[in-house]
Amino acid sequence: MNFILYSDVNDHSISQSLGRPEYSYYFVLKAYRPVLESLGQVHVVSSPAEVDPLYRQLVARGEDCLFLSFAPPQKTPTELACPMVCVVAWEFDSIPDEQWDDDPRHDWTRMLARHGRVITLSSHTARAIRRAMGDDFPVLVLPTPLWENFAAIRERQADAPVNPGMTLSIKGCIFDTRTLALSADDLVPKPLTPEEEAALEALRPPPLTLKRRFVIARHFLRQWALDLGREQGVPRVKFLHHWYWEGIRDLLSDKAHGWLARQLPAIAGPQAVAEPAPAPLNLPDTSQVVETRVDGVVYVTVFNPKDGRKNWHQMITAFCWAFRETPDATLVLKITQNDLASYHGELMTLLAQLSPFACRVVVMHGYLDDAQYARLYEAASFYVNASRCEGLCLPLMEFMASGKPAIAPDHTAMEDYIDDSVAFVVKSSEELTIWPQDSRIIYRTLRHRPDWGSLKDAYENSYRLAKSQPQAYRHLSVAALERMRAYCAFAPVQQRLADFLGLVPPIAVAAPVTEDASC
Template sequence: MNFILYSDVNDSSISQSLGRPEYSYYFVLKAYRPVLESLGRVHVVTSVDEVDPLYRQLLAGGEASVFLSFTPPQNTPTGLECPTLCVVAWEFDSIPDETWDNDPRQDWTQMLARQGRVITLSSHTARAIRRAMGEDFPVLVLPTPLWENFAAIREQHDSAPINPGATLAIKGCIFDSRTLNLCADDLLPKPLTAEQLAEIEALRPPPLTLKRRLVIARHYLHLWRRNAAGQDGEPRVMFLHHWYWEGLRDLFSDKAHAWLERRLPTIAAPHAVPVAEPPPLELPDTSGVVETSVDGVVYVTVFNPKDGRKNWHQLITAFCWAFRETPDATLVLKITQSDLASYYSELMTLLAQLSPFACRVLVMHGYLDDAQYARLYEAASFYVNASRCEGLCLPLMEFMSSGKPVIAPDHTAMEDYIDDSVAFVVKASEELTIWPQDTRIIYRTLRYRPDWGSLKSAYENSYRMARTQPQDYRRMSTAAVERMHAYCAFAPVQQRMADFFALTPRATDATPVTDNASC
């Protein structure tokens, strides 16, 4: 069997794709590849146009093929000769079963019916598909096999509740709440000084005397005449518009102005005021490697601030309120968004609003190589997830595979591997939402609303365990490793894939996938 693989993001474009919705599919493809190579030959294409020529070439040699598209169904190619199915990461309780924008591809039931089967990353997604397609529709639930990738960390590092001291490094920049001089008062508008008020008064235009009104009228009448042929690119009526607003508007009462606006809407319409551009942000250099040290009880989370699922405002606020007077609690935010300006002001405003607090918040922006990521895994006491919904959540699985207990809800994809033996479970309730690609913005599906109080309690209870119950911490750490072994080790994933395609696995070693993603 030949497996032809495709993702919108590939090795050459991944560095420019940080934060894109398709970003996670790339890592799923890379994680599946060793499993597929143990079942047949793998061919990774960079363009859909390569699929059918390759399929025909292999077919001429008597070899069967299947095309696996690591894309959402609406982006999966149709009309190919090669048998096609897509690999779907999905986090809502229903799949799109309607058409919008005159695009039938938006109806996933039509797209999946063409393919006849599908691969998903979670039981939650499988249930959503079967509700729409029927209980007999072939669905393979296949998490990414990553347990073996963390063997070295498990062998070389014993997970401990209290970090005695560790150095973190990143190519980018680090923001530390203890050096930012955060103050909520800085967010309030400051009263103008006497000098500023005097400057504003000096810039105020003089009153409109009769002479000034005649000068304005003459100026715009001259422009109106000169533009009789329409050569200046501005409609002639706009000169009358400017004359009215600059020379006459203050002579009319609001009632008279309203009367003119009804009869001369082009002239008397409100004058557009240009919006002043905010001054550019002074952002730090991100081209070099920077370091910091952490110790105590260290919480880590990995997310993209532009991903609305991640609920990161509550994740931060609950931490800062739980540990307002706890200086040895640290929250490390590893950001998977390449554009620092896109979230910098929002994040810093939130931290300023929460100040003062004794706990520490570290923001790591930039690229972590494998060795630097290993340091982050080892430095953590706990991993934190407070998402509204998840298609799989690779970082959560990675830290659990490293032996880290977690704080997380047990909804959507996380229900497959989260319970109170491996996590401080955050309560959550259902809420209405939209399919993210639905341009109509119609509420058609459900996600979850994590309980802020439950999240704050989870922080407090986990800290108490770290400080006073090290045996319970080690037990939870061991349970996390065992859970991930049963859930996403190479052998069980390989067997599920082999059964789905009716193939016999070849003896092979799992090839580690060392890239990291927020999925």
């Protein structure tokens, strides 16, 4: 069997694609590839246009082919000669079953009906598809096989819940609330000093004299007469507009101005005001490797601040409130967003609003190589997720496969592997939302609203467990390992895929996957 694989994000574009809605499909493809290679030959294409020519070559040699598209159904081709299966990551309780913008591809039921079957990453997604397509529609639930990738980390990590001290490094920058000197008072505008007021007053233009008004009128009327605007395709009346606003508007009452604006809108109408240029941000250099040391009870989370699902404001506020008087509690935020400026101000404002607090928040922005990521796994006491919905959540699975218990809800994809035997479960309730690609912004589906009080309680209960019940922590850690072994080990994933495709699997040999992602 030949497997032809395609993802819109590939090895060459991944560094520029972090944060895009479909970038996680790249990591799913990477994780599936060893399983597919154990069942046949794999060909990765950079464009759907390459699929059918390759398919015809292979069929001419008498070989079977299957195209796996790692993309949402609306972005997956349907007119190919090659048999195909779409791999879908989806986190809502219903799939799009209607079209909009005169584009039938938005209706997933049409697209999936043409494909004839589908692979999903979770039971939650499979139920949503079956509700729309019927219970007999072929759906395979296939989590990414990552258990074997963390064997080395499991072998060398200590099972102590309280970190005695570990150095974390990253190519980028680190923000540490211990050194930021944050204060909510800094967010309040301070009144100007007499000297500043005097300097501001000195910048104000002097009142217009009759002579100055004459100079302004002469200038703009001359420009109007010369008709310089015509050369650039600009109406001549713009010069009269400038003359009105700069030379005589202040002489008229608001009532008189309003009448003129209605009668002569091109001359006395609203004046365009240029948007002020944003003040330059004083952001740190991100080209160097920097490091910090963490200890105590360490909570880690990996997320993109521009992903609205991640609910990171609640994750931070609940942590800082739960541990406002607890200096040995640390929350490490590993950011998966290339653009530091896109979230820096929002994050720092939130931390300043919460200050003062005794606990510690460490923000890591930049690239972690495999060795640096391994130290992050080892440093953690718990992994934290407070999402509104998840298609799979690879980082949560990765930390659990490293033996780290979790704080997480048990909704959407996480219901497959999260319960109170492996995690401190955060309560949640359903809320209406939109399909993210729906340009109509119509509420058609559901996601979940995590309970802030439950999240705060989970922080406090997990901290008490780590500090006073190390044996209970170890039992939770072992349970997390066993859950991941059963859920995402190579052999059972290989067997499920082989059964779905009607293939006979050879002896499973897992290949490591080194990429890490937020999915």
